[in-house]
Amino acid sequence: MSTLDAATIKKQFPLLLREINGLPLVYLDSANSSQKPQSVIDSMTTFMEQSYAPINRSAYHLAAAATDAFEGAREKVQRFINARRAHEVVFTKNATEALNLVAYSWGRANLSSGDVVxxxxxxxxxxxxxxxxxAQDKGIVLRWVPLTADGQLDLTTLPELLAGAKVFGFTAMSNVMGTITPVQQLCAAAHKAGAIAVVDACQYVPHNVTDVQAWGADFIAFSSHKMCGPSGIGVLWGREELLQAMPPFLGGGNMILDVRLDGFTCAELPAKFEAGTPPITEAVGLGAAIDFLTDLGMANVRQHEIEVASYAMRTLRERFGDDITLHGPTNVEVRGATFSLAFRGIHPHDLSQVLDQRNVCVRAGHHCAKPLMRELGVNATARASFYLYNDTADVDTLADALDSASDIFGS
Amino acid sequence: MPGLEDLYREIILDHHRTPRNRGELPPPAAHAVGHNPLCGDEIDVYLQVENDIVKDVKVGGQGCSISQSSASMMSQAIKGKKLPEVRALVRRFKGMMSIPDEDGNPIEPDPSVKLGDLEALQGVVKYPVRIKCATLSWNTLLEALAQS
Structure with a gap:
């Protein structure tokens, strides 16, 4: 018996109840983007129908209430990742923008030619x-932590690699192999070497309990759309002292205290990094997504995914043996339920096309990780990623659909 | 599996399993590399042109059944052809893939240009995501032609 009842959860996701060509949808692309529960959809619709107004700049009641809703979402994020202060939470467009913000703003102010990232x-x-x-602009030097054969970070030379480094940027969970990295240990190693720790938590936050203080991280980035929230909003969390000392990123409205002809003065955190009208309705949606996840309990989500991941590894190996390659760790303690797979020499594009005939949605491609693809010795993989609304029946459907791919490609 | 017969025609699968003209050509043959940024597939086209005739052509790289079979059939179709014929074939093939000309207008099929086996790829049009797979080698061919 699973920790979460995926069947009940699935009923809260209208899109997952759709049938295409008379077959149910088996959505296994949540590492790409997750589906949205009714509560998130309703929160955004209701907000736009009844409460929408610009934030931070108008005195009327409606605008003040909208500002409260927006800032309320920030406080929900703060609690969700156990940040010390709400103003350490900066809303961005997505995790990509959050990481660009760090590289651009912190990087330009603190790195110079020859510095190591x-x-x-x-x-x-x-x-x-x-x-x-x-690196192109400032002449900084990039170094790389290699991987072990089972797709974990090879930390044997970490002290040497970190020697003299100013930044250690790493993912908390691989979007390709599902590998969960030892974030706390990596942050401590970075600090010992005098580097800051920049954590790409985009795949981690939707699936696990996140505690930025326990991690000891300096910056983390994640996206709303992978955690049941809407697209168009992401989060940069940074330690207050670092954010305070950084120059702004984008310039414009909302991020200033004063503008004169001879210059400008920045606003306080977090407005300093939120130029222009932010994604207001999306923030409300993200807040509702956090409520949804908090109600389920992130520890339960993690436990559920461990169960699904274990079942998937067991089932796929039992049914296909050496005909299937699952990249990444076999130990579920250090992996999530994201699987990049190679199957009977069938190209990932062809595989996903055939799986689509059974409404099994997987991503085929390089997953925006081409250096990793080269490490794995492939151009592309098919990736099946499971979330809180998936269950073992979805694994079985995937396995059946894989079988049917062999029928066409005769391998 | 019902529904995919139009896409995975037997002749396509045959070229996928047994690709023709695989390999490389040494310089001075032209060499162009094509990338499908969507899926990471790469294709190499080597082209040896003499007296405005495609003397030899080889294809390398990796890709899905559609991109590989398209490249294989393309190599067969252009080998020994005069350059104007090759260009006309590229145009005809792109037209079949619903790709407009340089001015954004639909390409009218030229009945004097025979597609032969390549007609098997017609079904790809129904799967818009795969059009890029089918045309990857053809765009790479155009780059190689520009070098020749």
Whole structure:
């Protein structure tokens, strides 16, 4: 008996109840983007129908109430990740923008030619390219933590790699292999070497209990749309002292205290990093998503996904043996329920096309992690990622659909 | 599996299993690399042109059944052809894939250009995401032609 009743949960997601060509939908692409529960949809609709107004700049009652709703969402995020202060939570467009903000704002102010930024071979492009852009502009040097054969970080040379580094940027959970990294240990190692720890928590936050203080992180980034919330809003959390000392990112309205012809004065946190009208309705939706997840309990979500991941690994291996490769760790303690797979030599694109015939939605491609693809020796993988609304029956459907791919490709 | 017969025609699967003209050509043959940024597939087209005739063509790289079979059939279709014929074939094929011309207008099929086996790829149009797979080698061919 599972910790969560996925069947009951699924009923709260209108889209998951859809049938296409008379078959139910088996949505296994939540690492890409998650579906939305009714409560999130309703919160946004109700807000737009009854409460929508600009925030932070008008005195009328409606605007003040909208501001409260927006700031209420920030406080929900604060509690959800156990941040010390609500104003350490900066709303961005998505996790990608949050990581760009760190590289651009903190990076430009604190890094110069020859400074070292340590990243890992399993990063998403969002935690690679901003640093590469900085390398082009400022001449910083990038180093890379390699991987073990089972898709974990190979930390044997970490002290050497960290020597002299100013930044250690790493993912808390691989979007390709589901690998969960030892964030607390990595943050401590970064600090010991005098580096700040920048954690890409985009895949981690939707699936696990997150405690930025226990981690000892300096910055973390994540997106609403992967955690049952709407797209268009993400979060950068940063330690107050660091955010205070950083120059602003984008300039414009809302981020200033004063503008004169000869210059400007920045607003206080978090407005300093929130130029222009923010995603207001989306913040309300994110707040509702956090309520939804909190009601379920993130420890229960994690436990449920451990059960589904264990069942998936067991089932796929029993049915297909060596015909299937599941990239990443086999130990569920250090992995989530995201599986990149190779199956009987069938190209991922073809595989996903055939799975789609059974409404099994998986992503085929490089998953915005081309350096990792090269490490794995593949151009692409098919990725099945499970979430709180998936259950073991979805694993069985996936396995049946995989079988039918063999029928076409005769392998 | 019902529904996919139009996409995965037997001739496509045959070219996928047994791709023709696989390999490389040494310089001075032209060499272009095409990328499908969506899926990470890469394709190499090597083109040896002599007296405005495609003397030899080889295809390398990795890809799905659609991109690989399209490249394989393309290599067969252009080998020994004159360059104007090759360009006309590219145009005809792109037209079949519903890709507009440089001005954004639909490409009218030219009945004098024979597609042969390539007609098997017609079903791809029903799967818009896969059009990029089918045209990857053709765009790469155009780059190689520009070098020749």
């Amino acid at each position: 340590l990243l890992t071979h399993m990063e998403h492009h969002a935690n690679i390219v901003p640093w590469q852009m900085l």
